[in-house]
Amino acid sequence: GESVGLHLPTLSVQEGDNSIINCAYSNSASDYFIWYKQESGKGPQFIIDIRSNMDKRQGQRVTVLLNKTVKHLSLQIAATQPGDSAVYFCAETYGANSKLTFGKGITLSVRP
Amino acid sequence: EAGVTQSPTHLIKTRGQQVTLRCSPISGHTSVYWYQQALGLGLQFLLWYDEGEERNRGNFPPRFSGRQFPNYSSELNVNALELEDSALYLCASSPWVGSTNEKLFFGSGTQLSVL
Numbered sequence: 679g680e681s682v683g684l685h686l687p688t689l690s691v692q693e694g695d696n697s698i699i700n701c702a703y704s705n706s707a708s709d710y711f712i713w714y715k716q717e718s719g720k721g722p723q724f725i726i727d728i729r730s731n732m733d734k735r736q737g738q739r740v741t742v743l744l745n746k747t748v749k750h751l752s753l754q755i756a757a758t759q760p761g762d763s764a765v766y767f768c769a770e771t772y773g774a775n776s777k778l779t780f781g782k783g784i785t786l787s788v789r790p
Numbered sequence: 791e792a793g794v795t796q797s798p799t800h801l802i803k804t805r806g807q808q809v810t811l812r813c814s815p816i817s818g819h820t821s822v823y824w825y826q827q828a829l830g831l832g833l834q835f836l837l838w839y840d841e842g843e844e845r846n847r848g849n850f851p852p853r854f855s856g857r858q859f860p861n862y863s864s865e866l867n868v869n870a871l872e873l874e875d876s877a878l879y880l881c882a883s884s885p886w887v888g889s890t891n892e893k894l895f896f897g898s899g900t901q902l903s904v905l
Contacts, residue, residue, distance in 0.1 A: 712893050721794075721880050721896035722833070767832065777846050778823070778894060782832040 690787045697755040699784055701768035706749060708770040712778070713742060713753045716765045725753070725766075755786075763788045792817070794897035796881050802903045803871050811866040811900045815883030821845075822864040823884070823894055824856060828877040836879075839864055868902075876904045 691697045703711075709730040714722035728735045728742045728751075735742050741754040751768050765783045795814045803809050815822050824836040835848035839858035853869040862883075868875055878901050882894035 714896075719898070721882075721898045724893050724895065727893050769833075777835045777838060777848065779835065780825075780833040 687782075688785045688787065690789060691758050692789050693758060693760060695758055697753075697758045697762070697786060699753040699755075699766050699768075699786065701751040701753075701781055703749050703751060703768075703770050705770065705772060706746075707772045708749075709772050710770065711742070711744060711751050712769045713740075713751075714767045714769060714780075715762075716767065716783070718764075722767060758786075758788050760788050760790065762786060794881055794883050794895055796879075796897040796900050798900060799898065800901045800903075802905065804905050805871055805873060807871050807904075808867065808869045809871060809902060811868075811879050811881075811902075813864045813866070813881030813883075813897060815862050815864070815881075816895055819883035819885050819895070820862055821884045822858055822862065823882040824864070824866045825880045825882065826850075826877045827880055827899070828874075833880065837866065871904045873904050876902060878902075 712727040713725040715725050716722045726737045726740050726742045728744050733744050739756045743752045755762055763786055765785050767780050767783045769778045769780045771778045794816055797812045801809060813822060821840040823838050825833040826836055827833050836850055836854060837856050838846040842858050856864060856866045858864045878899040880896050880899045882896045884892045884894050
């Protein structure tokens with residue numbers, strides 16, 4: 679069935695270091711993946727997305743990697759800043775008329 | 791450009807009452823989604839509307855319902871409130887491009903507390 683999960687509930691990193699947040703998905707038919715960031719008291723904010731015809735996509739300080747062979751998605755944040763502290767969700771969907779399914783979220787805490 | 795707006799921001803109700811939450815999508819977006827986020831949990835899909843029609847529904851009881859208006863705004867109704875309905879209710883919108891899915895843009899949510 680559909681499920682999206684995260685390996686770790688929390689991640690603590692030193693300011694300036696790179697962060698890697700991992701996500702596993704179980705539906706091999708999933709063809710669209712999104713990373714969201716949610717700060718306290720706010721709705722999820724889009725970070726970056728990737729479709730299944732790609733294995734890597736870069737944004738500003740962020741990179742998403744998709745490994746369809748092992749059904750794994752990761753978010754890399756370069757030079758992590760205090761403002762990156764938030765809960766991060768991966769989400770997946772497939773085809774049209776399909777809901778976006780979210781993982782449970784991982785908290786990223788940046789140490790000064 | 792205005793983002794997704796939701797009202798009210800906070801709401802306190804008692805068990806058995808009914809509540810209506812409102813959402814205005816981003817201009818030009820025809821799809822509206824509702825998600826429930828209980829404290830410390832992920833986002834659980836509730837409903838998806840597009841062009842006034844219900845496109846998909848999550849695993850929630852029938853007392854959760856909604857509708858979409860001709861201007862694409864939407865309401866979420868919850869009848870016979872239960873304590874476990876306490877959560878942040880998030881609305882999101884996206885443009886409908888037919889054959890593919892697009893990213894969702896979220897509002898800040900309505901925090902519902904049921905006492």
